[in-house]
Amino acid sequence: MNAAYEKLLGGRSGLIGLLILGVLLLVIFPLGLDIFRLNLVGKYLSYAFVAVGLVLCWGYGGILSLGQGVFFGVGGYCMAMFLKLEASDPISTKIQSTPGIPDFMDWNQITSLPTMWQPFHSFSFTVLAVLAVPTLLALIIGMAMFKRRVGDVYFSIVTQAIAAILSILIIGQQGLTGGVNGITDLKTLMGWDIRTDSAKMILYFVNAGLLFACILFGRYILTSKLGRLLMAMRDKEERVRFSGYDVASFKVFVFCVAAMFSAIGGAMFTLQVGFMSPSFVGIVPSIEMVIYAAVGGRMSLLGAVYGTLLVNFGKTYFSETFPELWLFLMGGLFIAVVMYFPNGLAGVYEKQGKRLIAKFSRKPKAAEPESVKPKAAAKPDKTDIAIDGANLEASK
Template sequence: MGRYRDINEGLAYLLLGVFLVFILPAMLDPYQLSLFSKYISMAFVAIGIVLMWGYGGILSLGQGVFFGIGGYLIAMFLKMEASAPEIPEFMVWSSMQALPVWWVPFKSFTLTVIGVFLIPAVLAFVFSYAIFRKRISGVYLAIITLALALALSVWIIGSQGQTGGSNGITDFTTLLGMDILEDEAKEILYFVQLGLLLLVMLIASFIIRTRLGKILIAIRDHEDRVRFSGYNTALIKAFVFTVAAVLSSVGGAMYTLQVGLIAPSVVGVMASVEMVIYAAVGGRLSVPGAVVGALLIGYARSYLSENFPESWLFFLGAVFILVVVAMPKGLAGLAEQIMARTTSKESSL
């Protein structure tokens, strides 16, 4: 089965790369391509969930928190660039006289990029290590992370003068002087995002194949045995939780650049739960499967929310139940089974 899994994964990387690099840009107009760019930004989150949930057994329902951090940080820089030398207009509307101190570092693009990686990493590690040292896991961890997503979205909405409130941060058009609303700029951002996605996929696959990946699987299946063997399981779980948080933050930053806004809706409970569905559908043990799941569910969400605005949430719920019950390894697991059966029949002939 390991041989079939390697063949499947290699084939999936090849087909996915051809589809994203050559077929999509040739088939779609700039607007449709920007929509798929939005779905690809969610793939960063899904890959992190594969590492964290599929291999580490850590089910977090609060990835929207870190997705939102990355999205809001890059939006702050873009808004500062668009508003310079004045403060953003939503602050003026809220009767603020000066820029909040914590906004000042995000006048710098370099500091903003560092913040996209460093801030979620620090927050995720401190939070998760404290939780895992207390041996909190399973449904209790899921509830805590879900509460974090809810708390952050409530704070953002309530802090109109500093975060834009329920409207979020909008109305920015340039990145370092480049008009990100132009078709050419959107295409450049699309391929930059693909390059980052490929790098992230390779890093995730490398982690899975190293000794750390094997330890993660052991922790997922028998954490007590791993702990008794002398490993600091809390530290290892905190590390993979932090990696997933950073990937979510990068996805949030790319989402803001592609969509042109960031709002509390991508931070809250519904968005966080939806992110888990991406990995579940694609296959929570497959890195390319997570990307496929993000693309499929993202496209289905857009189509159904436009045509069936009152019932599309039921579709997402039904898909999640179906996958858990009938396809626990998602589409990647189904493809692996088909490949194994096909090869078995050919060898028997």
């Protein structure tokens, strides 16, 4: 029990952090926001999956990936393919030249459903694909890079190139992927209308639950021997390698876990927003996702969630209030965080939050009874001192 308490919850301070985040996401937001804003928060939380994965990959593993949007997009496209096939039944698409296929395929003169789309008629296969396809892609990339000891800035450049290539590929294959518009007009999930307010509320709680599951799994990794090895590899990789550990395999593993987290976030984004497009796959969204982790604190799983919420709330507020200046305001926010909070929001909590918790949780000392208190020694009188001095002279 104690081992699970320490590994999953992170001890007392970790439990308090989880409870605070849980109250915020599961109580305050649902009760205080209308359904539109709550759905917006759900979209933000889907990005938080990527930020949590980056804490494992970048913060502890030292692997800065600037292409996490690739895995986010792949997971989102897998879910969107299933939803689009369900929305493209022969009755709903009877006005098309070829009923029963997605509308963008009909616009591109495709007369039959492509082979790669066929398995996505099954929801079970879709869930498996959301988890397996991005993880397999990360495995291939990781084996190709880490086994050849490609790391640091070179790995970041390679992941950027992969994000650009995939984005161009999706846009170019318009008949298969919907092109620049993406896959849109998603309506139901196994006959359940995901556009209603009640469905959006349920999907929000499912999203939050999956996010907490990923946080707990990430915390289990970090509190295990693997977590200690990741930190050792980040600081002294050669020393770990000379100790007999296969550094490349550990890097591949944590990179795959981060990719799987990102894919889950992409799938939940598609369900809550109702579309998926290549604009979430390229270089720019991937860099933004790194900023989420940096603002929250790249060494804190919970901080990554807060960083994601803060940055996206800032984007929404500034773009609504100052439509011409919001980019400059966001840039100022990032500069301020880097200059004054180099460890992100988690660093602020480490300095101030824990101090407050310790202050309020400290038990006051009980007052001692009068009989127990030691009595102060009485000060000698000047007369006594003089008598003692006279006696001393007489004895001489």
